[in-house]
Every structure is written in structure tokens, then in C-alpha cells.
Amino acid sequence: MPDTPLAPVIHGNVPGSFARNVLAERHPALIEKVRAAFPYGPEQHRALDALLRNTADGVIEPLGEEAHDRERWDAWGSEWFGRSWFDAPFLWSESYFYRQLLDAVGYFAPGPWQGIDPFRPFKQAELATPETDAELAAVDRLASATLAERERGLLLGALWGNRADLGFRVTADGDEPGADTQLVADDSDAFWAALPQGGEATVSLVADNAGRELLADLLLVDHLLAHGRAARVIVQVKPYPYYVSDAMTADVVDCVRRLTGPGGAAAEAGGRIWAAMGDGRLVVRAHPFSCAPLPYTDMPDDLRAEFAATTLTVLKGDLNYRRLVGDRLWEPTTSFAERTTYWPTPVVALRTLKCDVITGIAPSTRDALDAAEPHQKWRVSGAHALVQARM
Numbered sequence: 001m002p003d004t005p006l007a008p009v010i011h012g013n014v015p016g017s018f019a020r021n022v023l024a025e026r027h028p029a030l031i032e033k034v035r036a037a038f039p040y041g042p043e044q045h046r047a048l049d050a051l052l053r054n055t056a057d058g059v060i061e062p063l064g065e066e067a068h069d070r071e072r073w074d075a076w077g078s079e080w081f082g083r084s085w086f087d088a089p090f091l092w093s094e095s096y097f098y099r100q101l102l103d104a105v106g107y108f109a110p111g112p113w114q115g116i117d118p119f120r121p122f123k124q125a126e127l128a129t130p131e132t133d134a135e136l137a138a139v140d141r142l143a144s145a146t147l148a149e150r151e152r153g154l155l156l157g158a159l160w161g162n163r164a165d166l167g168f169r170v171t172a173d174g175d176e177p178g179a180d181t182q183l184v185a186d187d188s189d190a191f192w193a194a195l196p197q198g199g200e201a202t203v204s205l206v207a208d209n210a211g212r213e214l215l216a217d218l219l220l221v222d223h224l225l226a227h228g229r230a231a232r233v234i235v236q237v238k239p240y241p242y243y244v245s246d247a248m249t250a251d252v253v254d255c256v257r258r259l260t261g262p263g264g265a266a267a268e269a270g271g272r273i274w275a276a277m278g279d280g281r282l283v284v285r286a287h288p289f290s291c292a293p294l295p296y297t298d299m300p301d302d303l304r305a306e307f308a309a310t311t312l313t314v315l316k317g318d319l320n321y322r323r324l325v326g327d328r329l330w331e332p333t334t335s336f337a338e339r340t341t342y343w344p345t346p347v348v349a350l351r352t353l354k355c356d357v358i359t360g361i362a363p364s365t366r367d368a369l370d371a372a373e374p375h376q377k378w379r380v381s382g383a384h385a386l387v388q389a390r391m
């Protein structure tokens with residue numbers, strides 16, 4: 001790791017902060033949303049009530065003795081047990097909240113609710129929206145564009161798809177990106193240059209949200225494979241439901257089926273993706289560390305080796321960005337390249353800005369954003385996005 005002085009780790013105990021708002025507002029709202037989405041029984045209602053009370057003013061409890069991943073969570077941060085949710089590092093407390101929510105709804109326990117994704121109704125609803133129809137129809141228009149336009153459109157589609165995360169929507173104002181959307185950094189030329197046609201590259205894509213974001217990601221992946229910019233793509237998803245809409249293998253399946261449905265260019269892409277999964281050019285992986293409450297600097301050797309065996313890694317979304325550069329209050333001009341030197345391949349981040357963490361922007365960009373938006377709202381509003389590369 002380079003010499004950049006470390007910025008403070010983000011905690012949820014700072015009044016008025018984004019992190020505190022997530023713990024105090026977003027999580028309770030999410031519990032109620034999940035509760036309303038399923039005909040859960042009394043046991044689950046009691047557990048959800050308990051979680052609601054606990055996150056507000058209780059202390060963090062360890063997982064039950066029977067939990068299959070108790071040891072793992074002990075290793076990932078048993079020092080936070082017995083403390084307030086607000087005093088633990090934000091990344092840790094948020095991740096653990098999702099783990100506890102799964103316990104409350106019986107996701108891991110043997111029984112009828114085992115394996116029922118509490119976020120599935122929201123993910124599915126998104127795949128059925130008119131906006132999704134419109135996006136798939138737009139793939140036809142892209143097919144007749146020049147190659148450069150098509151590549152720009154596919155990359156921006158995957159980028160802005162990240163605004164659609166369902167956790168963000170629990171508390172965000174407004175739904176769709178507005179006209180004021182803009183890129184605060186754009187290294188997309190470096191991304192394409194790293195993947196020349198016929199270069200036999202293997203690309204790792206660390207996915208973020210299911211639904212529209214994943215559809216756009218898969219269309220980008222299809223393009224990389226179909227145009228010889230990659231010979232193989234490994235898509236990393238989550239092994240269990242996480243951060244509301246994070247993609248799992250089931251969501252990849254839903255998206256591929258959705259793509260193949262409507263006909264036209266999207267369906268052709270869906271057919272190619274299906275075939276690529278069949279012959280191993282597109283591989284889906286779900287490593288347990290994908291749901292770890294830790295930065296990627298702590299990734300285990302086996303996962304590091306998986307990434308190291310590839311040509312380039314693309315990390316999607318806000319949470320992956322936090323884990324990539326560290327969940328800290330960086331000065332926005334902190335070097336992205338320095339923060340990511342530890343990553344075993346060249347790395348590209350595609351994210352919309354929905355939390356306090358930001359690195360790698362020019363001083364003039366920071367100054368313009370600070371001047372335009374009081375209280376640095378640009379960091380969290382989802383109205384801005386970036387493509388950052390370290391080659």
C-alpha cells in the first residue's frame with residue numbers, strides 16, 4: 001500500500017452524516033418494506049420487530065451457535081459485538097445488518113423459508129417495469145450505431161444502471177437520473193484500450209445490483225465477447241441476498257431469461273450469453289468474501305489468485321468502490337491509482353456517487369461540485385458518476 005496518509009474510517013455515529021442516516025432511516029424502512037412484501041409468519045414478524053429495536057438502540061449480537069458462518073463473522077469483526085450499531089465502522093455495521101435481516105426471515109435456517117430471497121419481489125418488479133422494456137428496445141437502436149457509439153452506449157448503460165440500486169431508492173428523492181447527471185471522472189478510453197479486439201483477454205466483472213443494472217452489465221459483457229475484446233468473462237456475484245438488490249446467480253438467470261424474451265437485438269444478445277455460459281466463456285462465481293464487511297485489501301488469497309489470473313477487473317457500484325479504495329473520508333483528490341495499487345490486475349471502477357467515499361477527481365472538479373451543491377450533496381445524490389481506471 002502506498003504512502004497516502006489514511007483518512008478517517010467512516011462510522012455511523014456522526015450526527016447528520018450519510019452513514020448515520022442509512023443506519024437510522026434506511027435500515028428501519030427496509031425492514032418494513034421486506035415485512036410488507038411477504039406473508040411471513042409470527043416467528044418472522046417477531047424477529048423483524050426485534051431487529052428493528054436492536055438496530056435503533058440495542059447492541060450488536062453475535063450470530064447464533066448454529067449459524068453456518070458464525071466463525072467467519074467472528075473473524076471478520078467480533079470486536080464489534082456488544083457495541084452500538086452506530087459505533088462500528090459503517091461498512092461493517094451495514095453488512096452485518098443484512099446478515100441479521102436474513103436471519104430474521106429464516107433465510108439460512110432449515111425450514112420453509114430457507115433460501116427465499118427477501119429482496120426478490122423488488123428485483124423482479126424492476127425487471128417488469130416499462131423503463132426496462134424501453135432499455136431493451138434501445139438495444140435495437142444501438143445495433144445500427146457505429147461501433148464507437150455502441151461501445152460508449154453500452155459502457156454508459158452499465159455505469160448509469162448503477163443508479164438503480166434498490167437500497168438507494170428506499171430513501172432517495174426522485175427515481176430516475178435527471179438532466180444534471182454528469183461524469184466526475186471518465187477514463188473510459190483506458191478501459192477500451194486495455195481490451196483490444198482479438199487480445200484474448202479474460203475480464204473479471206464484479207457485479208453490483210440485479211435488475212436493470214445487471215441487464216446492462218450483461219449487454220456489455222456480451223459485446224466484449226462478441227467483438228473479441230474478451231475471450232472470457234468471469235462475473236462475480238453475491239452468494240446470498242445483500243444490500244437489497246445485489247445480484248446473485250438466480251438474478252443472472254432471471255436477467256438472461258428477460259433478455260431472451262422480447263425479441264430483437266436484446267434477445268440475440270441473450271442467446272449469445274446463454275451460449276457463452278454453456279461453453280464456459282462466461283462464468284459466474286460467488287465467493288463468500290463478496291459479502292464480507294471488509295475492504296478488498298483484506299481479500300483472501302484464493303480470491304486474489306482468481307483476480308490475478310485475469311487481464312482486467314471491472315468493479316461495479318458504490319459498495320464495491322468503498323471496498324476497493326477503503327471506506328474512509330478521503331480528500332476527493334486522493335489518487336485513485338495509489339489507492340488501488342494492491343489490486344492484482346488493472347482495475348476499472350464504474351459507479352454512481354451515492355456515499356461519502358470519493359477519490360481521484362481533479363481539484364477543479366471538486367471545487368466546481370462543492371460550489372454548485374451545498375453540503376457536498378454531490379457525493380451522495382446519485383446524480384454524478386465516474387469511470388476510473390488504474391492500468
Ligand SMILES: O=P(O)(O)OC[C@@]1(O)O[C@H](CO)[C@@H](O)[C@@H]1O
Nearest residue numbers: 022165167168317318319354355
Ligand atoms: O453498491 P451500490 O448498489 O451502488 O450502492 C449501495 C448503496 O446504496 O448502499 C450504501 C449505503 O447504504 C452506499 O454504498 C450506496 O448508497
